[in-house]
Amino acid sequence: xxxxxxxxxxxxxxxxxxxxxxxxxxxxxxxxxxxxxxxxxxxxxxxxxxxxxxxxxxxxxxxxxxxxxxxxxxxxxxxxxxxxxxxxxxxxxxxxxxxxxxxxxxxxxxxxxxxxxxxxxxxxxxxxxxxxxxxxxxxxxxxxxxxxxxxxxxxxxxxxxxxxxxxxxxxxxxxxxxxxxxxxxxxxxxxxxxxxxxxxxxxxxxxxxxxxxxxxxxxxxxxxxxxxxxxxxxxxxxxxxxxxxxxxxxxxxxxxxxxxxxxxxxxxxxxxxxxxxxxxxxxxxxxxxxxxxxxxxxxxxxxxxxxxxxxxxxxxxxxxxxxxxxxxxxxxxxxxxxxxxxxxxxxxxxxxxxxxxxxxxxxxxxxxxxxxxxxxxxxxxxxxxxxxxxxxxxxxxxxxxxxxxxxxxxxxxxxxxxxxxxxxxxxxxxxxxxxxxxxxxxxxxxxxxxxxxxxxxxxxxxxxxxxxxxxxxxxxxxxxxxxxxxxxxxxxxxxxxxxxxxxxxxxxxxxxxxxxxxxxxxxxxxxxxxxxxxxxxxxxxxxxxxxxxxxxxxxxxxxxxxxxxxxxxxxxxxxxxxxxxxxxxxxxxxxxxxxxxxxxxxxxxxxxxxxxxxxxxxxxxxxxxxxxxxxxxxxxxxxxxxxxxxxxxxxxxxxxxx
Amino acid sequence: xxxxxxxxxxxxxxxxxxxxxxxxxxxxxxxxxxxxxxxxxxxxxxxxxxxxxxxxxxxxxxxxxxxxxxxxxxxxxxxxxxxxxxxxxxxxxxxxxxxxxxxxxxxxxxxxxxxxxxxxxxxxxxxxxxxxxxxxxxxxxxxxxxxxxxx
Numbered sequence: 001x002x003x004x005x006x007x008x009x010x011x012x013x014x015x016x017x018x019x020x021x022x023x024x025x026x027x028x029x030x031x032x033x034x035x036x037x038x039x040x041x042x043x044x045x046x047x048x049x050x051x052x053x054x055x056x057x058x059x060x061x062x063x064x065x066x067x068x069x070x071x072x073x074x075x076x077x078x079x080x081x082x083x084x085x086x087x088x089x090x091x092x093x094x095x096x097x098x099x100x101x102x103x104x105x106x107x108x109x110x111x112x113x114x115x116x117x118x119x120x121x122x123x124x125x126x127x128x129x130x131x132x133x134x135x136x137x138x139x140x141x142x143x144x145x146x147x148x149x150x151x152x153x154x155x156x157x158x159x160x161x162x163x164x165x166x167x168x169x170x171x172x173x174x175x176x177x178x179x180x181x182x183x184x185x186x187x188x189x190x191x192x193x194x195x196x197x198x199x200x201x202x203x204x205x206x207x208x209x210x211x212x213x214x215x216x217x218x219x220x221x222x223x224x225x226x227x228x229x230x231x232x233x234x235x236x237x238x239x240x241x242x243x244x245x246x247x248x249x250x251x252x253x254x255x256x257x258x259x260x261x262x263x264x265x266x267x268x269x270x271x272x273x274x275x276x277x278x279x280x281x282x283x284x285x286x287x288x289x290x291x292x293x294x295x296x297x298x299x300x301x302x303x304x305x306x307x308x309x310x311x312x313x314x315x316x317x318x319x320x321x322x323x324x325x326x327x328x329x330x331x332x333x334x335x336x337x338x339x340x341x342x343x344x345x346x347x348x349x350x351x352x353x354x355x356x357x358x359x360x361x362x363x364x365x366x367x368x369x370x371x372x373x374x375x376x377x378x379x380x381x382x383x384x385x386x387x388x389x390x391x392x393x394x395x396x397x398x399x400x401x402x403x404x405x406x407x408x409x410x411x412x413x414x415x416x417x418x419x420x421x422x423x424x425x426x427x428x429x430x431x432x433x434x435x436x437x438x439x440x441x442x443x444x445x446x447x448x449x450x451x452x453x454x455x456x457x458x459x460x461x462x463x464x465x466x467x468x469x470x471x472x473x474x475x476x477x478x479x480x481x482x483x484x485x486x487x488x489x490x491x492x493x494x495x496x497x498x499x500x501x502x503x504x505x506x507x508x509x510x511x512x513x514x515x516x517x518x519x520x521x522x523x524x525x526x527x528x529x530x531x532x533x534x535x536x537x538x539x540x541x542x543x544x545x546x547x548x549x550x551x552x553x554x555x556x557x558x559x560x561x562x563x564x565x566x567x568x569x570x571x572x573x574x575x576x577x578x579x580x581x582x583x584x585x586x587x588x589x590x591x592x593x594x595x596x597x598x599x600x601x602x603x604x605x606x607x608x609x610x611x612x613x614x615x616x617x618x619x620x621x622x623x624x625x626x627x628x629x630x631x632x633x634x635x636x637x638x639x640x641x642x643x644x645x646x647x648x649x650x651x652x653x654x655x656x657x658x
Numbered sequence: 659x660x661x662x663x664x665x666x667x668x669x670x671x672x673x674x675x676x677x678x679x680x681x682x683x684x685x686x687x688x689x690x691x692x693x694x695x696x697x698x699x700x701x702x703x704x705x706x707x708x709x710x711x712x713x714x715x716x717x718x719x720x721x722x723x724x725x726x727x728x729x730x731x732x733x734x735x736x737x738x739x740x741x742x743x744x745x746x747x748x749x750x751x752x753x754x755x756x757x758x759x760x761x762x763x764x765x766x767x768x769x770x771x772x773x774x775x776x777x778x779x780x781x782x783x784x785x786x787x788x789x790x791x792x793x794x795x796x797x798x799x800x801x802x803x804x805x806x807x808x809x
Binding site: 341344356360364367368371381382383384385386388389392393396397511512513515571572573574589591592594595596597598600601602 | 664678683689690692693724726727728749750752753
């Protein structure tokens with residue numbers, strides 16, 4: 001009964017989404033004030049019903065209701081309670097529900113902040129979000145209903161995929177979706193600006209915090225996923241250029257470009273149409289990503305078993321939404337002309353380079369990701385594209401981009417040159433060069449050609465990002481949140497670059513068969529296999545090995561890698577053991593019993609790998625810092641006046657309540 | 659410099675940059691793209707000597723053998739029509755097993771043995787890479803047709 005109520009709540013949410021879309025878009029067009037007022041209520045109602053549906057499904061999981069097909073397929077009564085809750089997004093149907101829940105959360109956030117926007121503009125943006133929500137609710141109800149019953153009920157469930165039985169699974173999908181779906185707000189604001197044909201650049205000011213927040217969530221989500229794959233898959237890799245990884249990485253790259261081009265549009269009124277195009281592209285890539293993951297057209301670790309009707313439905317959805325937005329763009333973009341100019345060496349030109357290079361990088365990833373699909377469709381054979389393509393091709397645009405970051409941060413707006421920042425920036429370059437060479441030749445021997453370059457660029461970015469805060473502190477000036485946020489984010493980028501550089505050039509991996517008592521040498525570290533024993537867990541059985549690691553005879557760590565066999569599905573899983581450290585990770589994973597008392601082992605030494613994830617996290621913290629600081633500052637006087645003028649009636653109405 | 663000429667320079671610079679990046683990416687693409695072959699297509703001699711490619715099919719029942727105490731493992735990949743012997747020297751993935759689908763990256767050696775440098779058996783046991791599924795389907799129907807055996 002409860003399950004049917006959940007299904008019913010989802011249908012009501014669909015109807016409310018339709019109302020939100022209709023009143024939001026038709027209200028301003030026909031100038032019906034009362035229709036405008038209905039938009040936030042519809043949005044709130046939709047959120048309530050979606051949340052109710054999610055609650056019902058969680059309840060079904062917690063109470064082991066195996067008369068629900070989705071629960072029976074993805075849970076088991078032996079599964080710990082924690083994973084019974086997270087199993088909600090363990091497969092296709094539930095993840096769509098999560099996608100919609102996240103969309104309604106972002107919608108609620110926009111409703112809460114909409115008093116700072118002109119009412120008609122806010123209504124249009126909410127209307128666009130309503131259209132998106134309607135499409136996804138329709139898709140879920142029509143092709144992937146999580147509330148479908150299983151008659152007769154299964155005696156017990158099929159269990160959650162063992163790979164997903166991990167604490168990281170509780171946070172990775174929701175945070176990733178917060179990022180993915182967050183770009184829908186930028187998209188909606190861009191569409192609203194285009195529908196209104198706004199000639200000013202205020203929309204850019206409004207769009208900035210939303211974009212930065214979505215971007216920060218996406219950075220965290222991708223980093224979490226990478227970290228999870230690293231320890232869970234037991235292979236030691238942290239990035240595979242897997243289609244689904246690429247699907248989340250492309251919107252992030254375009255989102256990064258969008259943040260930087262928004263800065264120019266907000267501050268100088270330039271690049272308006274380009275910024276709008278980026279906002280549309282970022283969300284379109286999120287949608288394409290959803291399509292790639294859900295339709296099963298691409299082979300990937302992430303793709304769920306595919307149902308062709310779903311793929312076609314998403315494809316239609318994609319064409320309608322992206323096509324509609326691009327049509328709107330073609331119609332309105334000519335309005336968005338900007339007259340101002342800028343010098344060849346100015347902040348604007350560096351941000352333009354940043355945008356061009358990031359877009360090329362995204363295009364490189366896009367091409368590589370879709371090539372197998374295109375070749376297959378055209379009958380050119382079944383091919384696959386892997387790291388040998390992605391690694392060098394991605395570096396071509398990204399290395400120049402990174403080399404320009406330090407200069408771009410300090411270039412002046414409009415006028416040429418670096419101004420007074422010239423000396424410290426060049427000093428920073430000198431220091432970075434010396435430190436980079438020392439690191440790559442001295443501390444980490446056997447460098448590749450790119451190692452010193454990567455190290456120097458990473459250090460240069462970090463040092464250059466510190467110049468502004470240090471100067472302001474020395475002059476006892478206030479450090480605005482926007483400057484602090486930018487500096488933090490760029491420091492994160494530098495840390496990330498350092499991490500990638502050294503983990504790519506100095507990793508040591510060995511697959512080796514060892515008998516108890518035998519050992520293997522990786523760099524300065526000695527891995528000794530001590531033997532192992534059989535183990536038994538709540539829903540698995542397995543074998544646990546013991547590996548002691550010493551460095552020049554001094555003990556470093558003891559690792560207990562495991563091999564587990566999950567009883568319900570009979571799946572075998574490697575659980576790698578990792579000795580983490582800021583400067584290096586040591587990893588041991590069990591392969592299999594190779595006979596003669598020996599086990600095959602995978603042993604790895606990875607320097608600075610933590611910097612990759614910490615760097616991404618620092619970038620996200622930088623973004624959030626800038627947004628939160630801005631909130632405290634409130635609206636700039638100019639915006640307040642405009643918002644007041646446009647929304648006079650509305651603010652008037654609220655006056656009494658305050 | 660007039661604004662017009664400056665703009666022209668900008669556009670030319672950007673076009674050149676995009677062009678170079680595109681050319682480099684395309685080159686990397688051509689050199690590093692990997693084609694997929696199943697045992698039947700290998701038997702037909704479609705693979706160029708020394709070419710690195712993806713081999714897909716099913717691990718034949720009872721074909722896996724190891725050299726005790728070492729990593730070296732040998733098995734046979736089949737599409738029910740033709741077979742290819744495979745040698746591999748690293749740790750096998752968890753989902754590798756006899757009678758299951760597999761994809762391996764590597765090259766053929768002089769004796770026609772496929773020397774794999776990477777073996778993939780991703781995802782859960784229900785999942786079969788689409789290209790492998792297609793090969794197996796084609797192999798099955800071809801094997802079934804002459805004998806008239808109903809499957």
